Amino acid sequence: MSEPSKPQGRKFQLPEHLKVYQNVWVIVEQERGIVHSVSLELLGEARKLADKLGVEVGAVVLGAESPDLNRICGDAISYGADIVYKVTDPALADYRTDPYCRVMTEVVNTHKPEIVLLGATTLGRDLAGAIATTLATGLTADCTELDIYADNRSLAATRPTFGGTLLCTIQTLAYRPQMATVRPRVMAMPERDDARSGRVVEIKPDLREEDIVTKVLNFIADREQNEAQLAFADIIVSAGKGLGKVENMKLVFDLAKVLGGEVGVTRPLVQAGWATNDRQVGQTGKTVRPKLYIAAGISGAIQHRVGMEKSDLILAINTDPNATIFDFAHLGLVGDALKILPALTDAFGRRLSVNRMAG
Amino acid sequence: MHIVVCIKQVPDSAQIRIHPVTNTIMRQGVPAIINPFDLFSLEEALRLKDKVGARVTVLTMGPPMAETSLRKALSLGADDAVLLTDRKFAGSDTLATSYALTSAIQKLAEEEPVDIVFCGKQTVDGDTAQVGPGIATRLGFEQLTYITRIEDLNIASKEIVVQRRSEGGVQVLKTRLPCMITMLEGTNTIRFGKMDDLFRAARYDLKTWSRDFTGAEETRVGLKGSPTVVSKVFVPKPRAEKAKMIVADADTPDAQAAAAIDAIFGAQPKLADDLLARAAAGL
Numbered sequence: 001m002s003e004p005s006k007p008q009g010r011k012f013q014l015p016e017h018l019k020v021y022q023n024v025w026v027i028v029e030q031e032r033g034i035v036h037s038v039s040l041e042l043l044g045e046a047r048k049l050a051d052k053l054g055v056e057v058g059a060v061v062l063g064a065e066s067p068d069l070n071r072i073c074g075d076a077i078s079y080g081a082d083i084v085y086k087v088t089d090p091a092l093a094d095y096r097t098d099p100y101c102r103v104m105t106e107v108v109n110t111h112k113p114e115i116v117l118l119g120a121t122t123l124g125r126d127l128a129g130a131i132a133t134t135l136a137t138g139l140t141a142d143c144t145e146l147d148i149y150a151d152n153r154s155l156a157a158t159r160p161t162f163g164g165t166l167l168c169t170i171q172t173l174a175y176r177p178q179m180a181t182v183r184p185r186v187m188a189m190p191e192r193d194d195a196r197s198g199r200v201v202e203i204k205p206d207l208r209e210e211d212i213v214t215k216v217l218n219f220i221a222d223r224e225q226n227e228a229q230l231a232f233a234d235i236i237v238s239a240g241k242g243l244g245k246v247e248n249m250k251l252v253f254d255l256a257k258v259l260g261g262e263v264g265v266t267r268p269l270v271q272a273g274w275a276t277n278d279r280q281v282g283q284t285g286k287t288v289r290p291k292l293y294i295a296a297g298i299s300g301a302i303q304h305r306v307g308m309e310k311s312d313l314i315l316a317i318n319t320d321p322n323a324t325i326f327d328f329a330h331l332g333l334v335g336d337a338l339k340i341l342p343a344l345t346d347a348f349g350r351r352l353s354v355n356r357m358a359g
Numbered sequence: 360m361h362i363v364v365c366i367k368q369v370p371d372s373a374q375i376r377i378h379p380v381t382n383t384i385m386r387q388g389v390p391a392i393i394n395p396f397d398l399f400s401l402e403e404a405l406r407l408k409d410k411v412g413a414r415v416t417v418l419t420m421g422p423p424m425a426e427t428s429l430r431k432a433l434s435l436g437a438d439d440a441v442l443l444t445d446r447k448f449a450g451s452d453t454l455a456t457s458y459a460l461t462s463a464i465q466k467l468a469e470e471e472p473v474d475i476v477f478c479g480k481q482t483v484d485g486d487t488a489q490v491g492p493g494i495a496t497r498l499g500f501e502q503l504t505y506i507t508r509i510e511d512l513n514i515a516s517k518e519i520v521v522q523r524r525s526e527g528g529v530q531v532l533k534t535r536l537p538c539m540i541t542m543l544e545g546t547n548t549i550r551f552g553k554m555d556d557l558f559r560a561a562r563y564d565l566k567t568w569s570r571d572f573t574g575a576e577e578t579r580v581g582l583k584g585s586p587t588v589v590s591k592v593f594v595p596k597p598r599a600e601k602a603k604m605i606v607a608d609a610d611t612p613d614a615q616a617a618a619a620i621d622a623i624f625g626a627q628p629k630l631a632d633d634l635l636a637r638a639a640a641g642l
Contacts, residue, residue: 029526036526095525096532097492097502122525126504129492133457138586141487161592162484168592175586214501217520218531234633260637277545284486291630292623302595313627315619316602325602331622332602335615343616351620352638 012152012173021176023083024050025058025113027104028076029123031095032219033068037189038119040079042182044190045146046117047080049155052148056082058113062100064093077198079190084200085111091207094216095123101130103205108135113177115155117146120181128181138172139179142283144186144306155180160283160306167302185231185287186310230279235261235292238281238308239269242297242318242337246274251341252296258348264288266304282307294344296337300325317341360413360514362404363464364437364477365494366397368421368428369484393428396479398549399542403509404477405436405550411514413474414438416467420448420459426565433560434552440563441467445570447577452585453485457493459580462573464498474517476500476539488541495539503532504541 024046029036043059050057059076063069065088073084085107091099104127108116116131118124120142132139140157144167147156154171155178161168172178230236237256239249249263256263264281265274281288282304293311298304300316300323308314309328316329317337326332333340370389393401404415417432419425420443429440443463451459464473476498478491488504495502505524510531512519517536522529524543552560570580578584605622607614624631 031526034527094530097495097504101496122505122523125488126492126502129453129487129489130496130502132454132489133493133496136454136586139453139487139489140587141489156590160486161589166592167595168589170587171590172586173588214503214532214534216530217533219525219528220522220531221528259634284483291627291633305595313623313630314602315623317619326604327601329602330626331605331619333605333615333619335612339612340615340619343612344619347613347616347620348634352634 012154012171014152014154014176015174018174018176021112021114023055023058023111023113024053024115025060025108025117025177026076026081027116027118027124027127028059028061028072029119029121030061030063030069030072031123033066033072035072035075036119036121036123036184038121038124038182038184040075041184041187041189042117042119043076043080045182045187046115047190049115049146049148050082052150053114053153055114058083058085058111060085060087060104060107062087062092062103064088064090073200075192077196078192078194080196082198084198085203086200087203087205089205089207091209091212092205094219095127096212096214096216097126097130098214099207099212100127101134103207104131105134106205107203108177114153116177116179118179118181120183124181128179132179135177135179137175137177137179138170139181140170140172141181143180143182146180146182154178160302183287185289188289188310230262230264230281230286230288233262233288233290235259235294236264236281236288236290236308236311237261237294237296238264238266238298239275239296240266240298240304241268242299243269244297244338246272248338249274251338251345255294255341255345255348258345258352259292261290261292264293264308266298266301295325295329296341298325299323300328360407360411360474361467361471362407362413362415362475362477363467363473364397364401364404364415364417364432365460365479365490366401366417366419366428366432367394367479367482367484368392368419368425369394369482391424391427393431394479394482394484396481396483396541396544398479399544399546400477400479400540401432401435401437402547402549403506403540403542404475406547407475407509407512408436411512414471416441418443418460418463418467420444420451420456420463423567429565430560430563433563434557435550436552436556439566441566441568443568443573445580447570447581450582450585451580452587453487453489453493454586455580455584457490457497458584459570459573459575460490461494461497462570462575463568464494466568466573472537473498474536474538476537478539478541480505480541480543491539491541498537498539501534501536501538503534503538505543506540507543507546509540
């Protein structure tokens with residue numbers, strides 16, 4: 001319910017008793033020995049924030065003791081952590097809100113980080129909402145940019161607002177830690193550096209399984225990934241309302257197939273039932289950063305833009321030379337996507353097959 | 360059994376228009392609806408009511424006009440409705456909002472203990488997904504977010520078995536009431552209201568509660584009770600350079616496509632190599 005207010009936050013000075021809060025933390029998300037890529041992306045971001053503040057990066061790794069967990073602790077250091085808080089207990093083997101929230105609350109209250117970052121995943125959002133409440137502090141969801149206001153060392157968390165039509169920068173005032181979640185692929189993956197060193201702090205919380213009400217009966221892994229794998233696609237061909245009718249979706253699928261890429265869509269197309277929501281790119285869909293993003297018949301609403309603007313190369317095709325998308329695409333082509341898409345499919349097909357014969 | 364469903368009234372289109380000159384939000388004329396994510400939770404609550412019998416109370420915090428959404432929920436089959444409204448709540452962030460809503464749920468529990476609180480997964484205007492977990496934590500309820508299915512609910516033993524969406528799979532969780540549930544979208548379809556519920560909704564004497572009534576502390580709601588402040592709202596800056604416009608030799612789709620491919624490979628020579636290598640490998 002926050003309403004826009006005066007930019008009073010920047011002048012704000014932190015009360016003395018909160019200055020003991022230091023360091024930038026990432027809660028590293030791992031389930032069944034697999035670390036979520038968003039946690040590594042966040043370590044890269046935490047590194048930048050910590051360097052600006054002149055403090056250390058802490059990574060919190062929770063789980064049951066296992067070789068996988070030790071490997072993840074090492075990975076955290078390679079990706080930017082100075083300190084790893086390794087929190088182990090059999091009760092932490094599977095994610096459950098209550099034990100994770102209790103343990104994190106205690107670890108934060110003991111070690112007092114000034115910033116805590118989590119991935120905006122089902123785990124991260126579930127946990128962040130709970131611990132921000134126990135810690136009675138501010139939490140900003142789905143940030144697209146994180147920075148430090150130099151004059152008062154506070155976190156400036158920028159996120160889309162009002163359905164993705166505007167951006168707003170949110171600050172947490174006289175409360176610590178400052179918390180934020182960031183969606184996967186919004187931040188760049190840092191370079192792994194195995195020469196980095198760091199220290200591991202072992203924490204053994206006092207958990208008793210009989211005190212935990214919720215039990216995990218089963219875990220049903222997604223076997224066949226029928227869902228579109230947009231987040232890690234190298235090439236994405238996306239369609240917007242400019243395609244006119246659902247039958248024309250074939251044109252983007254044809255081009256994507258020739259390029260070995262995936263098909264993305266804007267929110268209105270999902271709402272119109274032209275595509276399933278696993279293909280939606282944007283604030284309420286997926287964030288992507290492919291090598292090539294072809295936007296066909298997409299006007300360039302901010303809702304969509306925040307999900308794809310970090311692509312290496314964006315080619316926009318639109319009949320309207322004044323379409324917003326030309327403000328942030330790298331290459332623009334004014335024309336009818338319905339005619340240009342099949343021409344691109346043909347031309348790419350020819351060039352690539354010629355080479356195959358030559359090769 | 361007593362179920363409370365928290366809903367929020369939001370602007371119908373997420374595409375709120377921006378005034379071209381002043382860059383301010385133009386909310387006039389945007390119709391209000393129940394947050395679409397809340398409807399999956401409302402429907403699930405009504406299904407539990409049909410199946411095992413329950414009193415379903417809908418609760419919202421908002422301006423007086425949020426009454427519309429409460430009456431809509433009543434017309435779909437909710438039994439009671441509470442509007443939590445007070446100028447003191449204005450400017451509440453998610454921490455203050457979950458505190459205020461919790462104070463109302465505790466007030467409701469004085470009449471009849473609350474077994475399940477349903478919330479929407481997130482709202483379409485705020486997108487935070489923080490209020491549900493905030494309420495669960497404050498009430499000490501088991502927290503069940505991103506639920507795809509309620510497999511079983513045993514009233515006698517107060518045990519509930521649910522499926523929860525997580526990264527890479529589905530968790531099957533067994534827990535005890537009381538709990539807070541947020542339903543994943545697409546898990547059910549909101550029903551059509553019955554005619555008699557429609558009449559009842561129109562005549563229903565809405566409960567309107569203030570901060571004083573629920574006993575929420577003044578310093579913990581509104582701007583005062585919110586750790587976060589919005590320090591800046593802005594329209595994103597365009598890239599320093601606009602798109603380089605591709606000019607084709609001729610005004611035909613084929614010429615445009617050829618020019619586009621040249622431009623793509625010109626800008627990203629490595630991409631051309633990758634694609635050609637992949638094509639050569641027969642992929």
